[in-house]
Amino acid sequence: MTVPGLMIAAPASGTGKTTVMLGLLRALREDGLAIQPFKSGPDYIDPAFHRAACGRASFNLDSWAMTPGLIDAIAAEASGADMILAEGSMGLYDGVASAGGTGYGASADIARRMGWPVILVIDVSGQAQSAAATAMGFARFDPDLPFAGVILNRVASPRHERLVRRGMEAAGIRVLGALPRRGDLTLPERHLGLVQAVEHPDLDRAIADYAAFLRDHADLAVIRDIAAAGLTGGAAGRLPIPPAQRIALARDAAFSFTYPHLLEGWRRAGAEILPFSPLADEAPAIDADLVWLPGGYPELHAGPIASASRFLAALHHHAGTRPVHGECGGYMVLGEALIDKDGQRHAMAGLLGLVTSYAQRRMHLGYRHARLLAPIAGMAADTTLRGHEFHYSTILDQPDAPLAHVTDADGVAVAETGSYRGRVTGTFFHMIAPAP
Incomplete structure (x- = not known):
């Protein structure tokens, strides 16, 4: 070609x-x-x-x-x-x-x-x-x-x-x-x-x-x-494989940052992508194997997310038996609370103890190399991933176990390790691909 x-x-x-x-x-x-x-x-x-x-x-x-x-x-x-x-x-x-x-x-x-x-x-x-x-x-x-x-x-x-x-x-x-x-x-x-x-x-x-x-x-x-x-x-090569068969994917103005090559690879490997909108208070598909909350701008929609009772209840129900993963903004929504730029505290899902604030802004930017300490759905512990982190939030509390050992592109350890509790996992970096 x-x-x-x-x-x-x-x-x-x-x-x-x-x-x-x-x-x-x-x-x-x-x-x-x-x-x-x-x-x-x-x-x-x-x-x-x-x-x-x-x-x-x-x-x-x-x-x-x-x-x-x-x-x-x-x-x-x-x-x-x-x-x-x-x-x-x-x-x-x-x-x-x-x-x-x-x-x-x-x-x-x-x-x-x-x-x-x-x-x-x-x-x-x-x-x-x-x-x-x-x-x-x-x-x-x-x-x-x-x-x-x-x-x-x-x-x-x-x-x-x-x-x-x-x-x-x-x-x-x-x-x-x-x-x-x-x-x-x-x-x-x-x-x-x-x-x-x-x-x-x-x-x-x-x-x-x-x-x-x-x-x-x-x-x-x-x-x-x-x-x-x-x-x-274009030589013969393979797009990334899916972490589960039926993936409920949050998709709306608050959850929009997913790399297109990942979704295309998941679909071609036979996975079903099941979109839903937390902002519309929609629940993820009841028979999904995995709920995936991408990054985006949840800090601009923290009030509606905190009020989305149907979405939050379904998320808790799913996490009781099957994995839930969040990236960056999705990770923040899985946490205990998100504080917006005006200093107002909004209760989030509470599936993790993470508390983040946009009232105390600090830029986090750069490539990330991660070695998982616990699995993310079908990605086993010790899997190495490459991704990218870009946000302005500050961590106020992160009491759960670290999800990964994370370094920047130069191999320097970063504090944003992600975290996990039971089947619920979250990272501040957006996954691009498995590492070589």
Whole structure:
């Protein structure tokens, strides 16, 4: 299987690469192409925006957390597509200090492995010819990385554009588009990044605006030709297997962060995914083998969750005989209480003793390597997992036994070990894959 592809990357976060990515996905779809999106790195939110833009599920590719076989298995999801568009994370070469499955978690690792030419989105506000020095540094930093050119973003005027283009021409850097500065082409954000796709008040119209903007100011035909140089061959590999046969999965605005490749792997292995909404006070399926509460934004919905008596009662009933697992926000809901940013305490399920607070904010961010000290459903003790943690809560109390020995990407132990009580387990990290 070979599909033309390229990667949209940037020197740093906040340069506008998500706007460019969404605009290109929609514009190419409008041109009749089936576009397969991917997201480099562990981002929870962007894949849902990708799907809204092009109609195909987007998958994460992570060179630190994933084995080569898993990366190839996920890349094979592009089968039947006309073209691949991958979005980088942070800066193109940003990663961790130690290599994981195939690299350091940098977008450059994935682009190099897949042979995807890189288009760099550069914010040129506040500079002119100097932007070429940045572009030239990225183009030459790694001679093995295919570098296609740049899209200039936040261009102030025609004169500004001429000056920036002049610098790029002198440096031998190809300019594939120049986007004028527009304050209205931004997506709303909150503390974990973008507001979720399902919460955007008029997402389809916004993406259509991005597509029209890209058509007016970027050379889509040349971008398509560049992609033909990057051919991806998805080798034989296997997606992660399910931890149970019938999995009741919480899914609504409070519980939304589940990696798409996990769900796809579970389904293909024959597991049944049974969605339910705690915010609608729905109970998980009575015959489920496992209840899984993903992460999300429970701190924004703590009151309704605390009042969801049918959901909470069913959770207690299930935990009496079968496993329940929570990740990050789901873990907090399994705890004794959650204190919101205003300092109000909300009683949660009480299946674990965990008490967390958003009134005392502290950022927890990074890759996690975990060795289980107790099983999570069908995952036995001593299983090693790789995942990612990103939240702003503070632990006030965690009286239960630690679930895992957890370290960061450099092997330094972290305090957020997760915990378990009986059949109930929880982690602050979101599982990406079994470790190599």
